[in-house]
Amino acid sequence: MKDYLIYFAQAYPNFRRSEIESLAGLNGIKLDLSHHDESTPFLVVQLENDEQARKIMERSILGRGIYELWGEGKTLEEVHANTKLRYGSEFDRYKQSTFKFDFVGYMGSREKKDKFEVIESFAYLGFEGAIRMKNPDEVFVVLEQYEQPDREKSTTPLHIWFGRQVQLSARTENILDKYDLKKRKYIGTTSFDAELSLISCNIAQVNTGKVVYDPFAGTGSFLVAAANYGGYVVGSDIDHRSLRGKNEKCNIRANMKQYNSTSQFLDVMTMDFTHNALRPDFQIDTIVCDPPYGVREGLKVCGVKDPAKAAHRENVVIDGEKAHLRRDFIHPKKPYELASLLDDLLSFAVQRLPVGGRLCFWMPTANDEFSTDFIPHHDSLDLLYNLDQEFNKWSRRLLVYSKRDQQSSHTSDEQAPAATVSKNVSNFRARYFKGFSPSSK
Ligand SMILES: C[S@@+](CC[C@H](N)C(=O)[O-])C[C@H]1O[C@@H](n2cnc3c(N)ncnc32)[C@H](O)[C@@H]1O
Structure with missing residues (x-):
């Protein structure tokens, strides 16, 4: 040595x-x-x-x-x-x-x-x-x-x-200038900082030839970063507008072209993550994402608030075809608990990642009430890192998990109680909009 x-x-x-x-x-x-x-x-x-x-x-x-x-x-x-x-x-x-x-x-x-x-x-x-x-x-x-x-x-x-x-390093060779959001053809209000996207992909161990999935792809910030490291990238988002972009010259594919990464781009699809349509045998090696926290974008899933009231809609027929089976059908959406979405994300990672495969996602927390109990846990995932980027009154945390070998899985009593996770995550949006005043706790 x-x-x-x-x-x-x-x-x-x-x-x-x-x-x-x-x-x-x-x-x-x-x-x-x-x-x-x-x-x-x-x-x-x-x-x-x-x-x-x-x-x-x-x-x-x-x-x-x-x-x-x-x-x-x-x-x-x-x-x-x-x-x-x-x-x-x-x-x-x-x-x-x-x-x-x-x-x-x-x-x-x-x-x-x-x-x-x-x-x-x-x-x-x-x-x-x-x-x-x-x-x-x-x-x-x-x-x-x-x-x-x-x-x-x-x-x-x-x-x-x-x-x-x-x-x-890549930094010294000007990679940050190359991926600077100001120079990117397509960005939106949800676009994620280029430097932290690249760092996230390094910590996620994105690598050549591996499949990287972002289930909340938005404008595709993590997809371009992962493609830079040779990952084959695929994304989905419930909002077709952010995936589609403005036109052919201003969308996710145009960004891939800008960075010479077209060959790494599998595709993006409009899809509610909680009704995931990726084939169960479609191998995903790494998941990197920034889930919706309701600050810049709402958290919605496909469904109706009151199924009884909406039952009659199944009988609506247009041109002889049931409306909800037509290609142009737009699904109704209903609000969803962020805690449930994070639970879904962890469970999805457990089902889809290979042993050792990494799940990395960003989660915001209020500084005055953070405790490690707020971090979502799953008994088949090891939490490797909890890294915070602190702002004035809140932080966003990069949580990094690795899929555990099933043989050595811990018992389920190590799982964090769902209520602890739920309190934190459902609170964040309300506290953000109230400036994190103590009374908004
Ligand atoms: C924080 S943004 C992620 C932005 C993205 N990293 C980018 O580069 O633009 C969260 C995204 O989740 C999407 N979203 C919200 N609910 C969803 C759901 N149920 N399924 C899939 N995507 C959803 C929103 O449309 C939004 O684009």
Whole structure:
């Protein structure tokens, strides 16, 4: 095992560990991140080799890059001593390589003149290859942490690492610009943030050739993100307008075309999730979604509030055909409890996912009343992560489950009482519209 240094972006620090762990798991790599500290973007990890490092970093959204760690210390002198001690025998390997030096500064940086002096101080490496600013064989990087975020600005680094760049991440290669909602052909009021959609798909372990289903697809934010990772994507939504978009140039298919992902797009269909028409033997590997919470869109299912009153409608005949059997029949809708919908979602995942397959969905909660009892549970699903993105008075949580091996299923008394789940989820909409005042609890 060798030390590698991960440099993270300053975004969603509480999601970093789950993203990198999930990417490691997806590639069968054992990785201990228990020492991860959210307050710093630098993390030293142990890996077997560069190939493992590449695999955990190349599609990361929260990582910026990974480096083979040659030396570290509080001062440059310490870094040099440490580098000679740890990597002295490796210098020759890179003697003839073309190379360049780079600097990464967190909460500070060096002046140009200073950087040249630092580069000169590494002369003992003895590299004889040409310096190339474009496409060198190797990039050697000095990474510096200048201050803790709550301290005054300082020009002296607190800690310095020196390493060989192994892999820059998708983020560094501008994936967020590519998927920026502002540049997307088709978006709507429900479109989900591009960065978090991509992170969700990484944590969901979406992978090449796997089938990814979003049962509340709306404008297809998770579908484009999943297609980016090679998933075959399929979506459904009760609202045909959001699936259809405005026209051929402004719909989900147009988005797929924009991102060169048409080959990954299975289709979208208008369907009430609670009356799911996907064949029972249609294998779904991953489910990623943002269920309706009634804030921007209503939660409705097919059906009538009062079946007795609506019974006569079954006898309505148009052009000799029963109205409800015609292609142009529009189903009546009735309100539904969100808690029941989440129960349906968990049960569906248990029925359809393979063992180890992941269900990931976002759930909003009020900050002043959240308790882990509010998280829906199923005795055939392991809750892997509960990650929150906090706003002023409420949070949305990414809940990530993995289908348990049926042989090792827990007993049903571990299931959260349905009433606990129901109280939270049915309350959220009312409290949101009342500004989360204590009296609205
Ligand atoms: C929060 S939005 C999801 C938005 C989506 N992620 C996007 O990118 O636009 C929830 C979606 O669930 C849909 N929905 C509501 N009730 C549904 C049901 N019973 N079955 C399927 N979809 C439903 C709504 O029409 C809405 O598009």
